[in-house]
Amino acid sequence: MQAIVDFILEVDRLKAVTRKIRLRDSDRYENSAEHSWQLALLASSLAPHAPAGIDMDRVIRMLLVHDIGEIDTGDTMAFVEGGWEERKAAELAAVRRIFGLLPASEGGPLLALWQEFDDAQTPEAIFANAVDRAMPVLLNLANQGQSWRENGISHERVVRRVGPPIEAGCPALWRYLEVRLAEAREREFFGA
Known part of the structure; x- marks a missing residue:
């Protein structure tokens, strides 16, 4: 029991990891824990548009752990270019440390979920990555960029960054976003 309590108190630190996007209609920036929670709800809401046979429970668990490494590394904005190999190596070290707080029988499966998301090869991971890429877009569209x-x-x-993974994981969502992004371009929501 103590290992579980230690783990849960450690992941509480995810609430202190500030992201680069504000909450809708707020001056406050979201944190990584809020992001993970919202992704789980978005994935669940998108279930009718998910590819046939997707294990939605697995997707949701994957989304709940996908940013745990940010406790040690901090958040990296989704649209940053370059340096991804170093960031991923640092996140892997972080998740090994954090999931290692649990007995191997409990931490091992969480690490495997994190790795599955990061590898983005299974249908569940491809869908989960689509959801992860979509949420910053949705918030930026709601916040005028x-x-x-x-x-x-x-x-x-x-x-370039979000189109391919969203289209691969949830084509209906990409069709929706592609139109909204074109409208956002006309409304000058972009910085360059």
């Missing part, structure tokens, strides 16, 4: 404008992110850069 707040983080795109503040960080000099162009329309082309957004489409």
Whole structure:
């Protein structure tokens, strides 16, 4: 029991990891724990649009653990280019440490879920990655491009980064977002 309590108190630190995007209609930036919670709800809501046979419970568990490594590494904005190999190595070390707080029988499966998400090869991981890429887009669209404008992110850069994984994991969501991103470009929601 103590190992579980220690683990849960350690992951509480995810609430202190600030992301680069504000909450809708707020001056406060979201944290990584809020992001993970919202992704789990988005995935569940998108279930009718998920590929046939997707294990939605697995997707939700994957989304709940996918950013745990940010406790040690901090958040990296989804639209940053370059340096991903170093960031992923640091996150892997972090999740090994954090999931290692649990007995191997409990921590091992969580680490495997994290790795599955990171590898993005299974249908569940491909769908989960689509959901993860979509949420910053949805918040930026709702916030008139707040983080795109503040960080000099162009329309082309957004489409290049999120288009392929969203289209691969949830084509209906990409069709929806592609139209909204074109409208956002016309409304000058982008920073470059």
